[in-house]
Amino acid sequence: MAGHEQLETEIAVIGGGAVGLAIAHRLARAGAEVVLIEGNPHFGDETSGRNNQVIHAGFLYPPGSLKARLCRPGRDALFAWCADHGVPHRLAPKLIPATGQGVAALSALKVQGAAAGVTDLALLDRVALARLEPALQADAALLSPSTGIVDAAALVASLRDAAERAGALLVPAATALGGELAANRHRIAIRSADGTLADLSCRWLINAAGLGAAPLARALRGFPAAHVPPIHFARGQFAAHRGPVPFRHLVVPLGTVLEAGGALSFDPSGQARFGPDTSFVADRDYRLTADVPPAQIDAIRSWWPGLDATRLAPEFAGIRPRVTGPGRPPGDWRIDGPGVHGVPGLIHLFGIDTPGLTACLALAGHVADSVLAPQPNGVPA
Secondary structure (H helix, E strand, C coil): CCCCEEEEEEEEEECCCHHHHHHHHHHHHCCCCEEEECCCCCCCCCHHHCCCCEECCCCCCCCCCHHHHHHHHHHHHHHHHHHHHCCCEEECCEEEEECHHHHHHHHHHHHHHHHCCCCCCEEEEHHHHHHHCCCCCCCEEEEECCCEEECHHHHHHHHHHHHHHCCCEEECCEEEEEEECCCCCEEEEEEECCCCEEEEEEEEEEECCHHHHHHHHHCEECCCHHHCCCCEEEEEEEEEECCCCCCCCEECCCHHHHHCCCCEEECCCCCEEECCCCEEECCCCCCCCCCCCHHHHHHHHCCCCCCCHHHEEEEEEEEEEECCCCCCCCCCCEEECHHHHCCCCEEEEECCCCCCCCCHHHHHHHHHHHHHCECCCCCEC
16 A cells, blocks of 8 residues: 555455454455455454454343344354364353352353254253362353354464455555545545555445444544444453363353453363453553452352462453443444444444354354345345
8 A cells, every 4th residue: 555545445344353354255255346454463463362262152142132143153154164164163061150049040041042042051950060070169050062162363364364265355554544434435544554545435334343443433524423332341351270170161150250250261272261350441451460360369269169379370361342331241232234324335343242253254144244235226235
């Protein structure tokens, strides 16, 4: 992008995380001309690359929500994609432990899961749980056999390569500064890493910028400010565990234990990690605390009394964009197209937090269907 170039494309996708790359691939595969702009030098460096890499089964989300509708088919599509593209992944069954009055929530989750097509959930009482995981202390647990783990970096690389093979032009280290919306074509101002500027004209603009989606929407002249939701940055820090742990399952408690960072997961190599905890920050802040917070240690010990806290160390932090703030459960994703905000040829993806990595392919299909849907005159939208 040397100089102040004037560029044109049919579809511009802003954001090169797993979701943006999946959208670019899906549209390019359908024959569309696609340019994807990513602000970082590497794809998937933010939310897609800073998470627990869990493939969610799809039973944790309210019925009728986008998360509930897209997670389960996204999970199935992701397993198939990984098998076809050589992305390291595996089944990693998950346990959700509970004690006391919290046990009733497990039954409700089982019913909710069945409504979303997750029919393999099993309720375990204390005896059955002790046979499965003797070191786990709880009154009961919900077992999810179809949860998994994926190598997120390898997944992003596979999506990047597939999008390029399909004909999409991927441009890293280029920032979408804002632009001008119009009835037929939109204009986006792009700044490259060397400071040069370009104007990118497009018929469809898809804002999949993750943490930057709301600022970009506000920087589009002609877009109603009332349609830009407040986005909250939910920061989560992970703690690595040195040495093995006496568990074969992922362990994901609910409520305050989860929020404090008491969940157990494994990376694709089998290394155990705990977290993330949840705190809200004003901007991208990936700095680690000097030590593992005492609240996180207490949260883990609430179900694993035998934890040796000296084996824990802060590992990395990630940030999830949420439509809800402190003290409220995560809200649903917002995929706002012309039917919501009234601007032709524009789709915003707001608050794509967990399970966005799991559902990236289903999200891509959902967006692509809107873009490619035939209109009454018989031409694509």
